[in-house]
Amino acid sequence: MTPVPLTDFPLLPLFILLTSLLVAPILFALPESAARLRTGINLGMAALKVALVAWLAVKVSEGVIYDLRFTMLPGLEFKLQADPLAILFVSLSAILWLITTVYSVGYLEHGPHRARFFGFFSLCVAATVGIAMAGNLFTFLIFYELLTLATYPLVIHHGTAEALRAGRIYLIYTLTGGLVLLLGTLGLWVLAGTTDFIPGGVLDNVAAERPRAAQLLFVVLVGAVGVKAALVPFHAWLPVAMVAPAPVSALLHAVAVVKAGAFGIMRVVYEIFGIETAQALGMTAPLAAMAAITILYGSMRAITQDDIKKRLAYSTVSQVSYITLGVALASPIAAIGALGHLIHQGLMKITMFMAAGNLAEGLGVKKVSQMDGVGRAMPGTMLAFTLAALAMIGLPPLAGFVSKWYLAQGGLDAGAAWVIALLLGSSLLNAVYFLPMLHRAWFRDGTRAKETPKRPRIGWMLAAPPITTALMVLAVGGFANAPFSPLEWTRFVVAIAYREQSQ
């Protein structure tokens, strides 16, 4: 055993969780009129969280191990840990939470039920942080269900019939997924006697003795988290959930729900089964195929959507599956692409959703066919949108290009040359559904632009966030090899997940 540096503050992960968990009841209790106080608490906590996460990241990179646990049932523990993979996801959610909070404050400035909104918003982020730092599948399950419950009121925030219908579909999909996850967790507990996330997996013996049971468990677990990751055919809830307010959609697509699913797939494949065991069971190839189908299907459906947010939603279905694909290819290089894409997709998609929200707020534009000339009316917002769209298509040196580059290399490394064709095809499809939007925005004189000659004033709280994230898209792509860039951290994570193999 190598000596492990002592933790100077072992409760740090719990504190990070509590910054958003404990603030929720306070936000619920605040009267609707106390807007300034609410904003202050929200931003203060979000900023505090970013600081704490930065501290945690520095400590973890120095090799400090955080491990918090207490027994809930005989043998079964509630466990929080801060491994490099957790840091990756926690930093993403902490930073984007701060930005989205600013955006939500601006977006909901005069809307109803703000106390409720920000309370559940905090709970949602707490659940995401819990999912990231869960040290075993049991803890993961607890936060996974909390995430479902916390996002439901956000999805139906408008309280209209359409919103409630979307909420019902969302609940049916995610709670059924949660139940299946409960079954899978129980199965794992009964089969392996532990639910801990351990690099290299915990199922080697079971896989050797009862391969059928292990295969079934893989299907159950990946299927369960696949619902939130919007893998086809479990994706139908995501486009419907578009009725939610723009900041919620941004959060749902970039940080919280879909990402929780993709992150769950990583945990299950890398740390429950272990990549080698999963490969030996013959389960990675079907998963890769499923991801490939989802990538193509999502893009194809995106082309025909006229509603901007729906088009973006189908694009998410497609883009999130890059992560699954990278995991399923079972190659360390592809894994770097997958983990990098976890961050990159988050940044790109949150930019686009916030930009779409600004279009709706500023100009009332909600459809692609109304986008003529919006570039001139809202240049900042549309520049951010353009940058993110080009990154999605995979234009170097933007973030999306880096992910696709590593995925393609990983495909070659894993001996799956079809991945290159898939990525080219997908990029082509991305171009087909994004470029017309850009063309309309910048190169066509819309009737709408003539109707609203003056630039709408939307306030800095709406204008600044998408521009910030767009700059981040530029930065993480351009400086992909700088220390502490997401990609560098990703290499660190992959080194751990594939440690067994390299030895």
Place this chain on the structure above:
Amino acid sequence: MTTDPMTFALFLPLFGAMAVFLLPRASVAIGLASVAATCGAVLFLARDVLAKGEVMTALGGWEAPLGIALRADGLSVTMLSMTCAVGLLVSLGALDSFKGTGQMRTRQYFWPLWLLLLTGMNGVYLGTDIFNLYVMIEVIALAAVGLTVLSGTRAALRAGLEYMYASILGALLFLLGVGFVYLHVGRLDLAGLIEAEPSGALSAALALMVVGLMLKTALFPLHFWLPAAHANATAPASALLSGLVVKAALYIFLRLTMYMPLLDEIMVTSMGVLGACAVLWGGVQALRAERLKLLVAWSTVVQIGLIFIAFAHAGPPGLHESWKVAALLILAHGVAKAAMFMAAGRIRAELGHDIIRDLDRAPVRPTLAQFTFALAAISIIGLPPSLGFIGKWSLLEGAMSSGYWHWVVVTMIGTLLSVAYFSRVFAGFLRFDRMRNPVAEHQGWALADLPPLTLALAAIGLGLVAAPVLSFIELGYPFGAAP
């Protein structure tokens, strides 16, 4: 006079009941004081059990089999604590429910009935012989029927009458069983039963008692009286009836399975099948219920079914484990259902009705009561980290490891059904486009929301401390597991 906490737990509420009956003007003060004092006695008892594991005492110094002996172990103290704690919070919630001047009569009868009920419940949890158990369930039935008809509406009276018939019939069947046992064994104390030779006559006696208990606890298909009775009582009474009263019969059933080791595979499985029917039928009925309180009452039928599945899930060899699961589920349901009924009562009080279809038309939204209802629903559905989740987890774990996949499937379907029927209510809470007037500034917060909220938070929070709760239940080895 002994200074034993068990004696106090039994007689404090009894004397309290007499006192409030004699002094109706001071009913609130005396009633609350009696319940609080009983809580204190239970706390002392819990301390004793924690130290010694098992505590016995003979009333008036007369030993069994002649006298009345009282016995407490981890399980009985857990039940006592649940009864007293939930009872105290429901009492606090009732202060507000019966505040109006028109409620004078209701208030006058509520306190003696409730204290009598508490006496009966405590008697059941401390009793050691089956005749005393019979007496106590009669006391409970008397008080419970009184609580059901307390609101005085026509529907409540009809439901109360039905409840009374079911209750009397159940008690008679139980008494018949007790008589057979006495004829056959010549003893009535539970300790004597364990030494009795297994025989057909004893099995028949057991069967009679079990059917009587099933009627009292409303296991499908003997649940017919429950939905109307629980839905039409006033809110605090419903909370007591649904959260606590049905648990007394369940507890006796749990004890009997231990002391009469005659449960064969067929009987256990048929219990489970009835439980499964209750889960499915109750779920479907809850989906169709038009009123909020009726929906909550049907969910009680479902939960009782779930508890019987927990009995059955591991089969006879696993009964040493499965009783703990049943106890966890009983505890979880008791706390959460009391919270839920009180929250439903608050919603009804604010809106003036509890028709689910019209929840979203009201311009008044009692936010805190709705939140409480949702928290209680989380525990009842069995979502983490609530106590209901821990119960469901243990149930499924046991069923899976013994390969009883059919119980896993039924539990899963039941869970989905419960999500479906509770989400009808949530949709009513959160929909805003059908109102005729804009949402009122006053959102219906009141001090009366605090007791149900406390209970609901307890139902969620107890899940986090399930491990200590479990080890407390096992104190004194209620089911004779080897030390």
